[in-house]
Amino acid sequence: MKIGIACHPTHGGSGVVATELGKSLARRGHSVHFITYDVPFRLHSLEKNISVHRVKTPHYAAFKYPPHDLALANLMAKVASRYRLDVIHVHYAIPYSICAFLAKQIADHDFYVVTTLHGTDVTILGETPSLKKMIEFGINHSDAVTAVSNSLIEQTNNTFQIERPIQLIYNFVDLSEYNRQKRQDVSQKRLEFATPQEKILLHVSNFRPVKRVKDVVSVFNLIQKQIPAKLLLVGEGPELPSVKEYVDELGLTSKVLFLGKQNEVASLYSLADLFIIPSEKESFGLVAIEAMACGVPVIGSEAGGLPEVIKHGETGYLSPIGDVEDMAKHALHLLENPALHRLFSLRGLKRVKQLFSLKKIVSEYEALYRSFWSGGGVYSEQEEESFYTSS
Numbered sequence: 001m002k003i004g005i006a007c008h009p010t011h012g013g014s015g016v017v018a019t020e021l022g023k024s025l026a027r028r029g030h031s032v033h034f035i036t037y038d039v040p041f042r043l044h045s046l047e048k049n050i051s052v053h054r055v056k057t058p059h060y061a062a063f064k065y066p067p068h069d070l071a072l073a074n075l076m077a078k079v080a081s082r083y084r085l086d087v088i089h090v091h092y093a094i095p096y097s098i099c100a101f102l103a104k105q106i107a108d109h110d111f112y113v114v115t116t117l118h119g120t121d122v123t124i125l126g127e128t129p130s131l132k133k134m135i136e137f138g139i140n141h142s143d144a145v146t147a148v149s150n151s152l153i154e155q156t157n158n159t160f161q162i163e164r165p166i167q168l169i170y171n172f173v174d175l176s177e178y179n180r181q182k183r184q185d186v187s188q189k190r191l192e193f194a195t196p197q198e199k200i201l202l203h204v205s206n207f208r209p210v211k212r213v214k215d216v217v218s219v220f221n222l223i224q225k226q227i228p229a230k231l232l233l234v235g236e237g238p239e240l241p242s243v244k245e246y247v248d249e250l251g252l253t254s255k256v257l258f259l260g261k262q263n264e265v266a267s268l269y270s271l272a273d274l275f276i277i278p279s280e281k282e283s284f285g286l287v288a289i290e291a292m293a294c295g296v297p298v299i300g301s302e303a304g305g306l307p308e309v310i311k312h313g314e315t316g317y318l319s320p321i322g323d324v325e326d327m328a329k330h331a332l333h334l335l336e337n338p339a340l341h342r343l344f345s346l347r348g349l350k351r352v353k354q355l356f357s358l359k360k361i362v363s364e365y366e367a368l369y370r371s372f373w374s375g376g377g378v379y380s381e382q383e384e385e386s387f388y389t390s391s
Contacts, residue, residue: 001030001369004079004088004111006072006096009040013286014118016042017148017171018091024174024362026050033079035088037068041263053079069095076103080111087369089114090142093121094131097138112372115142117166119283119304122156124210136160144368148284149305155283167368170308171284172361173352178266178293180349190271193257194230199335201229202272202296204265204287205279207237212301214239214246215278215324219299221250222328227335231256232272234265269294273341274331277306280321285309289356292316292348297341299331309356315348 003025007018019034019042026032026049034040037055055075057066076088076099088103088111090096097115104113115138125131139145139162146169147153153166180186187196194200201220205211213233220231233243233256240258247256262268269275275291277300284305288298292309298316300306310316317330334341 007091009038073099073102077107112143117147151305152283180295198228204234207239210281218324295345297344
């Protein structure tokens with residue numbers, strides 16, 4: 001199968017999932033073409049069956065803003081025509097679903113468009129009057145639409161007038177990469193951040209307001225008053241300066257470590273005793289399953305899709321948004337009960353294996369692609385035979 005993937009190439013859940021999906025599809029023998037403005041950060045090296053096509057946005061004096069979206073649509077059409085793509089799978093409704101629709105109109109080769117909704121393209125941009133109808137158009141004119149949680153499907157249907165069913169396909173984690181490292185290696189690495197007596201709490205995000213990173217600090221502040229602990233904050237974003245100020249105000253400078261953006265986070269999860277995700281909006285919570293895959297229980301909020309990821313009272317705990325006292329209470333309960341912590345760790349890993357493994361979810365996407373042919377479509381019999389042979 002020949003598959004185009006359009007996504008944000010930077011740090012963030014949608015770009016991570018899109019890139020890891022493309023890598024997995026390529027390893028299964030499909031030809032994968034990333035169409036984006038930069039090399040996705042999760043593409044660490046050249047891999048077999050993967051090509052990257054970068055958008056070149058023209059700069060012209062008459063344009064106040066460079067027409068990136070038009071250049072992207074043009075590149076999609078060119079790549080689809082040149083490489084005879086079967087599917088272009090776009091991650092994030094805006095601008096990618098609109099660009100893919102336009103590309104279908106101008107390409108001399110027909111292809112299917114799959115749009116995956118990841119969250120803020122619905123929950124934030126969908127509430128923006130200047131974009132709402134455009135997002136709705138892109139969703140309704142895709143050949144198939146998926147979303148990463150039932151919560152997001154419900155929000156999408158409540159926000160837009162949707163004319164087609166939206167299929168649930170959860171996000172996933174590669175268990176060969178995200179797993180608990182050997183005890184000896186972890187013990188040595190932990191000493192770089194904490195003493196043997198200290199617990200380590202971890203948070204990973206893009207430091208946007210919806211992530212409520214100050215709540216992470218507040219939760220940690222309550223915990224460290226009861227037991228020795230350190231907090232590792234991974235990521236960067238607009239809230240970073242105010243979070244640093246807040247840490248200083250609380251007198252926690254020596255106990256909170258800012259590690260910045262990290263391309264390799266799997267090893268950091270293995271160091272942690274708990275993962276904290278107190279978001280006010282979280283359509284899925286990819287970092288939560290990454291933590292669970294590494295045996296780390298999660299303390300989260302009752303936001304969006306998190307209750308579909310974290311099983312309250314079994315793999316972690318959920319609290320009302322903003323209730324830092326409740327989160328700290330649950331965290332201390334786990335940290336002060338090693339046997340219970342171990343049980344939550346094992347249950348979390350089991351849940352990831354059952355629901356969110358890479359093998360399971362990539363197979364679901366493959367089945368979706370194949371459904372176009374089983375249900376008829378725009379391809380001739382000759383093209384359909386070629387599709388099955390190549391895949």
